[in-house]
Amino acid sequence: MSLSNHYCALLKHCHEAKKVHCHIIKAFLNPETFLLNNLISAYAKFGSITYARRVFDQMPQPNLYSWNTLLSCYSKLARLSEMERVFDAMPTRDVVSWNSLISGYAGCGFLVQSVKAYNLMLNDGSFNLNRIALSTMLILASNQGSVRLGRQIHGHVVKFGFHSYVFVGSPLVDMYSKTGFILYARQAFDEVPEKNVVMFNTLIAGLMRCGRIEDSRKLFYDMQGKDSISWTAMIAGFTQNGLDREAIDLFRDMRLENMEMDQYTFGSVLTACGGIVALREGKQAHAYIIRTDYQDNIYVGSALVDMYCKCKSIKSAETVFRKMTRKNVVSWTAMLVGYGQNGYSEEAVKIFCDMQKYGIGPDDFTLGSVISSCANLASLEEGAQFHGRALVSGLISFVTVSNALVTLYGKCGSIENSHRLFGEMSFVDEVSWTALVSGYAQFGNANETIRLFESMLAHGFKPDKVTFIGVLSACSRAGLVEKGNQIFESMFKEHKIIPIHDHFTCMIDLFSRAGRLEEARNFINKMPFSPDAIGWASLLSSCRFYKNMEIGKWAAESLLKLEPHNTASYILLSSIYAAKGKWEEVAKLRKGMRDKGLRKEPGCSWIKYKKQVHVFSADDRSNPYSDQIYSELEKLNYKMVQEGYKPDMDSVLHDVEDSEKIKMLNHHSEKLAIAFGLIFIPPGLPIRIVKNLRVCGDCHNATKYISKITQREILVRDTARFHLFKDGTCSCGDFW
Structure with missing residues (x-):
């Protein structure tokens, strides 16, 4: 092996191009062009574009390969302005030059510039169109969702005879699948005689996206040489189309085939388990995940939290969440939403606050979810604070957040x-x-x-x-x-x-x-x-x-x-x-x-004052302000009777004297909460009460009198509806 070839071999395998460069300088007075080209490639491979450019500028006679190598470096690193300057300065160009330019634009998602470069290549006329350019443009059309561009490229594919090439067929199938033209995707698939597994996987995923379950199922089972991506595409497709049981069964078959699984496989089957509340199968999948390298995967961990929450196993979700070494906004949101869906609204609000302490900013779904939890708690004060946060952060523009606030x-x-x-x-x-x-x-x-x-x-x-x-x-x-x-x-x-x-x-x-x-x-x-x-x-x-x-x-x-x-x-x-x-x-x-060991659910009412919730039950004297509350009630009862109030004895389900019935009615939980509100809530502000049962007839009647006597608005939310008491009337029109 010549010395130049020896250094070229070193550059392909060595991670320290600078050291090899030093040896080249010592060994050669005028290194050969092909050796310097390898040196440029080595620098570019490890992102040292400055050194690559310096070597290029010092070359006495850079050839077309030298220019293409430097051009390819600027593509790969998204240095588009330098890429354009190199391309314009090239004395000659070949198909590799044009492919590098097109790929550079496409890699950055610049649709207009890519199309312009592609058209300039077509107009050049010095060489025929090649499959790399076609494939690049089809991938770009697929990523951008541009079926119009994709169909134009498809026309060129047919014109230049590339329609039977698998290298072009795969991105063509993918483009039509992602843009919803599944029949064209199937046609492009059928036109390639020697299909590879990538084409099968692409079409399976496309058929599933379009809801073509039977076609996808047949293609999968007729397919030879399935890989893990094939299985995962089917499992994900079943899940996306609501066929959760089939997804779980296929996951079981995939395990029996000893196929390798990734985060997408686990994420899809866990979603399926949550979808049909299949806790047993979800735990089995979890046990399998523990034996793999994906136990600490943030995507899989979030899916586990979501699955356990949907299966109403909130403690298991908490355990998984606590053990996650890394958490992102998806992980926190999964736990937050799980709390909300399982009736733990207070915990949902708390975990949102914990999330902020760790510096994780909410997205629109997170913020919408915590606002929904505030709605379930009827916590207007906290909800209004989140409204302010939505305004400051700009998340108010998302319909999910605005809907939650409404x-x-x-x-x-x-x-x-x-x-x-x-x-x-x-x-x-x-x-x-x-x-x-x-x-x-x-x-x-x-x-x-x-x-x-x-x-x-x-x-x-x-x-x-x-x-x-x-x-x-x-x-x-x-x-x-x-x-x-x-x-x-x-x-x-x-x-x-x-x-x-x-x-x-x-x-x-x-x-x-x-x-x-x-x-x-x-x-x-x-x-x-x-x-x-x-x-x-x-x-x-x-x-x-x-x-x-x-x-x-x-x-x-x-x-x-x-x-x-x-x-x-x-x-x-x-x-x-x-x-x-x-x-x-x-x-x-x-x-x-x-x-039968049954007990009536005790009625209770609560009111929030200075961020503290005060809960009352009937005849309750546990509140530190009980003496003031009962004194306020006595004054109210006296004034109510003068206004014409008469206790509703039918609301008492005990065979006792009327005097005892009146005493029971006077100390119902909502009356105690209202009295507390009259004492502590400043005049001019409504008194907001929440009750865990339906408001009884006597309390409803009494609250109308109280609103008239005190000239206060009293808002009571029971299990059935809201009651806004004002000036002796209720918004329900006494029909509840």
Whole structure:
């Protein structure tokens, strides 16, 4: 081997080009051009473009290869201005020169410049088009989603006879697949006689993206020499198309074939496990991941957290999350969303704050999720702070964040702010409209709810199942039976939406609240399935209000069969018996509850003051300000009686003297919370109360009197809706 060849071999394998360069300077007075070209390539390979350029500038006679090598360096390093200057200065050019220029632009995603360079190459005419340029342009068209450019290049592929080449066929299939032209992709695939595994994988992924499950399945099972990418493409495709069970089964088969798996394989199967709440299979996948190198992979860790959260195994999700050595915004968001979806809204807010301490900035999905948790907590103060953060960070421009804020203000009873924010949004979608419609529905403003719903339709937006739940619930709370019935029928007749349990429950509630109990019974008997617990409880509650023993007993027995340990049937049926004075029947029901170990969920109300939540239960004296609270209640009771207030004895389910009943009513949890608010919340600000049960008739009546006497706005959110008490009236119109 000659000395020059010896140094060329060293440059290919040595990581220290400078040392070899020093030896070359000592060994040669005038190194050969091909040796210097190898030196330029070595410097370029390790990113030392300055030294590569210096060697080039000192060459006495650089040849075309020298120019192309330097040109290729500037492409690879995205130094486009230097690349252009080198290309313009070249004394001669060949196909490699043009390919380097086109690839340089394409690598940076510069569509216009790439097309311009490609067209200049075509117009040069000194040589024919080559497969590298065609492949580069097809990849660019695919990445940019430009089917127009892709079809032009496809024409050149056919014209110059490259349509049967696998090197061109693969990017052609990929381009058509990613742009949704799956038939053209299949045609391009079929035109290549000798296909490689990459072409199969590309077409499988494309077919899955377009929902062509059967075609993809057949191609996969007919394919010879499947690799791990083939299996992963199928698993991911099944997951993307909602075929989660098939994805899990295929993952099991992939393990039996001892195929190598990567983060995308694990991420897809974990998503499938979460999709169908397959906790057992999810744990099996987790056990397999532990035996691989992907246990500490941030992508896989995030997918594990998400899977456990969706399977309602929140403790396992926390364990995985804590053990993750590296976390990004996706990891934190997965845990945050998991808390919110499983009813741990306070923990969701807390983990958002922890995320900030670690310097992880939220994206729009993270911020939208934590705002949703504030909405579930009815925490207007914290939600408003996140609103400010959204404004400062610019994330308010994302529809996910704005929609969450519209929902927040609606759920916190600040419907004016909800509507104002909706009006300020530069872009709204179906979720935006549904959030506003649902906000007005929960607030009890049926007319505005229906007006917004009709406006939504007029603007060309399609309502979904959630939208109809909001509109139907608004109709039920306002007693608009005919209108609600009309909207219910339009749901499946005009909008082709199949009603689910929630819609039928709204209709049961619609008939029941209006006192049309016989119609409610007939409606239930015609339903395609039996009502859920909420439906039966709604009917039973109305039977209590209208004192209908017959239908009430039927509803209670049905509810007990469905949920034997649900105390609602016992409590509501007890109310019906108590209203009729049948105390022996009440005693039997209570004994039945005791025998089964059932206890009525205690009613409680809470109010937030200076970032602290004060919780009250009936006859509660645990609050440090109890003496002031009870003193305030005594004053209020005296003034209320003077205004004409009379306690509702039917709200007491005990056979005791009237004086004892009055005492029980006076110390209900929401009254204690209201008294606290009157003492500590400054005048001019509304008093906001949240209750875990439905407001009883006596408290509802009493709060109207309190609002009139004190001239304060009192907002109570119970399990059914918002009640805004003002000047002796309630926004629900006494219909709740």
